[in-house]
Amino acid sequence: MAASTASSSSSSVPKRIVICSTSVGPLGSGIGGGVELTLHGLVLGLAARGHHVEVVAPAGSLHVGASVHQIPGAPQVSSQTMGREAPIEMPAAPVLGAMWEWVRDHQSRFDVAINLAYDWLPFYLTPFLRVPVAHLVSMGSLNDAMDGAIADLLDARPGAAAVHSRAQAETFPAIADRLRVIGNGIAVERYDVHLTADEPRHLGFVGRISPEKGIADVFAIAQATGLPVKAWGLMQDEACWREAAAQYPGAQVSYEGFLATDDLQAAIGGCAGLLMTPKWVEAFGNVAIEAMACGVPVIAYRRGGPAEIVVDGETGFLVEPDDIDGAILAVSRLDEIDRLVCRQRVDERYSTGALAERVDAWLDDLIRLDARV
Numbered sequence: 001m002a003a004s005t006a007s008s009s010s011s012s013v014p015k016r017i018v019i020c021s022t023s024v025g026p027l028g029s030g031i032g033g034g035v036e037l038t039l040h041g042l043v044l045g046l047a048a049r050g051h052h053v054e055v056v057a058p059a060g061s062l063h064v065g066a067s068v069h070q071i072p073g074a075p076q077v078s079s080q081t082m083g084r085e086a087p088i089e090m091p092a093a094p095v096l097g098a099m100w101e102w103v104r105d106h107q108s109r110f111d112v113a114i115n116l117a118y119d120w121l122p123f124y125l126t127p128f129l130r131v132p133v134a135h136l137v138s139m140g141s142l143n144d145a146m147d148g149a150i151a152d153l154l155d156a157r158p159g160a161a162a163v164h165s166r167a168q169a170e171t172f173p174a175i176a177d178r179l180r181v182i183g184n185g186i187a188v189e190r191y192d193v194h195l196t197a198d199e200p201r202h203l204g205f206v207g208r209i210s211p212e213k214g215i216a217d218v219f220a221i222a223q224a225t226g227l228p229v230k231a232w233g234l235m236q237d238e239a240c241w242r243e244a245a246a247q248y249p250g251a252q253v254s255y256e257g258f259l260a261t262d263d264l265q266a267a268i269g270g271c272a273g274l275l276m277t278p279k280w281v282e283a284f285g286n287v288a289i290e291a292m293a294c295g296v297p298v299i300a301y302r303r304g305g306p307a308e309i310v311v312d313g314e315t316g317f318l319v320e321p322d323d324i325d326g327a328i329l330a331v332s333r334l335d336e337i338d339r340l341v342c343r344q345r346v347d348e349r350y351s352t353g354a355l356a357e358r359v360d361a362w363l364d365d366l367i368r369l370d371a372r373v
């Protein structure tokens with residue numbers, strides 16, 4: 001089933017927009033994964049189009065270029081650890097509930113709210129609010145209760161949910177053609193392009209250290225190619241790192257810590273290539289466009305968002321999912337890629353301006369549809 005990519009012409013009418021962040025942790029902590037960078041891209045891109053943007057986020061969040069309303073409360077548990085049949089759980093004094101109380105209390109000041117939390121509550125609450133809410137779903141289907149909440153929302157508020165990639169939409173087969181695909185975007189100007197890889201040659205991995213990111217395959221590729229791999233990201237599951245290291249004792253994989261975006265871009269630009277070996281359907285894969293913005297080609301499994309970002313043979317290589325030998329072969333072909341082409345691809349498709357144009361069209365359509373409900 002094809003997901004909808006239709007968009008009306010973007011409006012120049014300034015809107016007052018409130019963006020609700022993920023409730024799993026403060027902005028800047030890394031716990032929110034790619035959602036944190038997505039929020040940043042949305043703030044920059046929408047503000048540059050003349051909109052008034054405010055952010056609601058858990059207390060302790062970093063400044064993101066707009067006023068951030070810091071909300072105290074207990075964080076939600078990240079959904080990627082949730083089973084398919086798991087019930088929805090809420091801690092005592094939840095930050096998620098407090099964030100949406102804030103929206104309820106201030107809704108008359110805004111034309112539209114954007115929800116970035118992959119949580120049941122905001123989907124359920126949307127028809128109870130007067131302000132239209134646009135939900136940007138950040139993960140593929142993981143849990144039946146969440147799938148039901150997204151489907152119910154679309155029945156009540158058509159057009160109110162979007163995703164990052166077609167592959168992500170298709171993980172929700174019952175509603176795939178009702179989800180709008182908006183890609184993603186980064187502040188490309190913050191990333192310096194490196195036209196040559198550093199010596200001694202090394203590869204990179206960027207992402208949360210967790211089983212769904214396929215860290216064991218990274219160790220396998222490092223061992224087989226003999227190339228060192230530098231890994232940056234939040235150490236979410238140390239046991240999975242230790243197991244991979246024990247399984248591939250010849251692999252030179254060094255953990256380089258979790259860096260803020262400016263430091264991360266400076267560090268990854270020297271890599272000969274970035275490895276993306278996810279075991280789940282990556283909704284998008286921000287790290288692919290970040291690496292490409294630095295001129296770094298991406299070797300990715302043909303699965304999920306990265307398969308829609310990487311142009312095989314032009315901005316990296318796509319190999320069949322879980323095909324470690326295919327990835328090893330791709331490493332030997334990295335010099336065929338023109339690193340400037342990687343950067344140009346990001347400039348064209350994945351800038352904050354390009355993202356904001358797509359989101360703006362979505363918000364205008366939603367506000368129009370919502371007025372008719």
Ligand code: UDP
Nearest residue numbers: 033034037207232233257258259285286287
């Ligand atoms: N990231 C970061 N510092 C690091 C490593 C990663 O800020 O040292 C960020 C990176 O910029 C990206 C996010 O972590 O935005 C990972 O997002 P992605 O979409 O690749 O995966 P997710 O964690 O959402 O599954």
